[in-house]
Amino acid sequence: MTATMPGDVDAGPPFDAVIFDLDGVLVDSEIWWDEVRRSFAADHGRSWTMLDRAAVMGANSRQWSATMRERLNLELTDAAIERAIVDGVVGRFASAGAPAIAGAVETVRRIAGRWPVAVASSAHREVIDAALATTGLTDVFRIVVSSDEVDRGKPSPDVYLEAARRLGVAPGRCLVVEDSLNGVSAAVAAGMTVVLVPNRSVPPADGTAELAALVLDDIGRLDPSAIAATSRRPSMAEAPRDALPLSEIPAWRRTVRYWVSRVVVGVLARGYVRLRVEGMDRLPGGPAVYCFNHLNWTDPFMLMATLPMRPRLFFFGPKEEDMDLGGRNRIMRWTGTALPYKPGKNDLLGATRRVDAVLRSGAVIGIAGEGRIHHRESALLPLNEGTAYFAIRSGVPIVPIAINGTSWLRLGRIVRIRVGEPIHTAGRPTREAIADATERTSRALRDLVADAPDLPRPGPLGRWVTERFNEWPEGARPDDR
Secondary structure, three states: OOOOOOOOOOOOOOOOEEEEOOEOOOEOOHHHHHHHHHHHHHHOOOOOOHHHHHHHOOOOHHHHHHHHHHHHOOOOOHHHHHHHHHHHHHHHHHHHOOOEOOOHHHHHHHHHOOOOEEEEEOOOHHHHHHHHHHHOOOOOOOEEEEHHHOOOOOOOOHHHHHHHHHHOOOHHHEEEEEOOHHHHHHHHHOOOEEEEOOOOOOOOOOOHHHHOOEEOOOHHHOOHHHOOOOOOOOOOOOOOHHHOOOOOOOHHHHHHHHHHHHHHHHHHHHHHOEEEEEOHHHOOOOOEEEEEOOOOOOHHHHHHHHOOOOOOEEEEEEEOOOOOOOHHHHHHHHHOOEEEEOOOHHHHHHHHHHHHHHHHOOOEEEEEOOOOOOOOOOOOOOOOOHHHHHHHHHOOOEEEEEEEOOOOOOOOOEEEEEEOOOEOOOOOOOHHHHHHHHHHHHHHHHHHHOOOOOOOOOOHHHHHHHHOOOOOOOOOOOOOO
């Protein structure tokens, strides 16, 4: 693989610090993690597959131990699983020494002579300490951060933002060296410039190189002074213009419409119902696919009223040839938040291109995974596979979001928005990977809506608001009895 160099630097050092991932960048221990997990699974009569490995890639210890328990169906505590795996990996360092990647130690020492350097790794702190001790780099790194010290592992940006905070450097002035899709995604979401050095033992997923500012086949060639700090994932203004909603009007007008619509929708929604949000801290800080259940035409507007203003929020749909038809469609078109698609499969490539442009710009996209409305608060219809396909293809997490209280919209009724744990994706969008991610998302959403009671019919006003723009596949609302 050859380097793809960005444009020349105009003047001055472009970075104030360099942050390294550990596994796969400095030490070739990714395969050790996989071998230890595979051996652990075999000891318990289970098997550890490539899909299992992808499911834990970049996760912190809390996340991967819980994922292992669920995927292997083990009657063990998360803490017991974590202890067994960490002990196994640390034991490998003790018995075999550090499998240092050629040129990595020398590169770190060279760069540390000019820039502050840090480690931001998803590994357990005991594993990080063992790796640095056996490579002789313990005293070289000014800052060392494990994802166990923050709320979420990669691809969420938490560990990189914490490293920048401890370094006292703005995220935009940090250069990151990574080897995986989740790691690159995390650094990009943190607003940092990323160099990808693919690991030969565990190569990065397809599409990783497109997210990085630079791809190097040898870490020894890393020279921060030759990389432009502005060479990173496109911003919203730089994303493919014709693939984004309202591309025919200036960017500043799109931004004004977006902010105005979010504020107005928030005021109107809170004036009619009482909004309650749970789990907002689970939302990733960067691009993601939000998969929500669908009880009413107002569901997207409830999310507009409650979710953070940034990252920018878009919605996949509605399924329309002409967005100027119908009041709801005209409202969605004016806000610039809708990514409509044409009925049938002839628009698949165009829809995929539009979704990809949104996610590559750093925004998030909401998808009503069931593909239609229904009226049972605690029920969930089978999910379409589009959510998983888009997320895996772009290498972003799926965030399950349950909306309850909108099947009947009575004035003053509580509408609950419940955010679930992000479902991380990696690898190629194969049938198996899509089916697995779809099932995990479905299971998460079913758990989130399980305790929601069905609602009594409201008065005439509530019934009118509820059904104003509902589109029932059956032609009319099914009997609630």
